[in-house]
Amino acid sequence: MHCIALRHLAFEDLGVLAPVLHEQGASIEYWDGGRCAYDDRAWLEADLAVVLGGPVGVGDEARYPFLRDELRLVKARLDAGLPLLGICLGAQLMAAARGAQVYAGVRKEIGWGTVSLTTEGREGVLAPLLEAPVLHWHGDTFDLPRGARLLASSELTPHQAFALGFGQLALQFHVEADAARMEDWLVGHCCELAGAGIDPCVIRDDARILGAQAAAAGQEVCRRWLKEARRCRAQC
Numbered sequence: 001m002h003c004i005a006l007r008h009l010a011f012e013d014l015g016v017l018a019p020v021l022h023e024q025g026a027s028i029e030y031w032d033g034g035r036c037a038y039d040d041r042a043w044l045e046a047d048l049a050v051v052l053g054g055p056v057g058v059g060d061e062a063r064y065p066f067l068r069d070e071l072r073l074v075k076a077r078l079d080a081g082l083p084l085l086g087i088c089l090g091a092q093l094m095a096a097a098r099g100a101q102v103y104a105g106v107r108k109e110i111g112w113g114t115v116s117l118t119t120e121g122r123e124g125v126l127a128p129l130l131e132a133p134v135l136h137w138h139g140d141t142f143d144l145p146r147g148a149r150l151l152a153s154s155e156l157t158p159h160q161a162f163a164l165g166f167g168q169l170a171l172q173f174h175v176e177a178d179a180a181r182m183e184d185w186l187v188g189h190c191c192e193l194a195g196a197g198i199d200p201c202v203i204r205d206d207a208r209i210l211g212a213q214a215a216a217a218g219q220e221v222c223r224r225w226l227k228e229a230r231r232c233r234a235q236c
Helices: 017-023 040-045 066-080 089-097 119-123 179-188 190-196 200-235
Strands: 002-007 027-032 048-051 084-087 102-113 134-142 149-153 161-163 168-171
Touching: 017 027, 017 200, 040 066, 048 066, 048 089, 066 084, 066 089, 084 089, 089 102, 089 134, 089 161, 089 168, 102 190, 102 200, 119 149, 134 200, 179 190, 179 200, 190 200
Parallel strands: 002 027, 002 048, 048 084, 084 168
Antiparallel strands: 102 134, 149 161, 161 168
């Protein structure tokens, strides 16, 4: 299998998911947002595609025109019924590609926490997160797209995860975050943390305590998604 991952910050990569992709025999190719050639044919020919997070938002298209290209690519894979994993910004692009509104949340949701799974969430790909921590790091949220199946929520963010077609999974939270590299996040987003009045020491300490459990759960989510993706590709 070949996986293309759209990346917007060097340290917000596939993280703990990369070893799972490699163990399943997948090669990984990163496209860096705004600095790559968006090859529609290669994007659609890839067995797997992941759109990762970043500090820009879906509504920033005028200031960051490359987001129009990414929205087009996301829509193309969804329309073709191809496997797609969207994380944070990636999930927001998936929602927008299906006509849902993306907008600022009540306040920024940043730090290690949990999500509440719906019945379908508990019985499907996200089952490993039932009692596991995840990393929240977002300011925007989205309405649930028409036809989407809600999988998870939190007290602050009602729409934390949804599924569209088979193997098409959108996660507002970060299952890919590697706690061993938490310092990259804390330095890279230091201005955002300061503006939100969030103490990086708390996130660092929580990463040390919760990171291993979060990584194990995130990797199991990835394995389950890959099973769906294989079935999806077999049917396409």
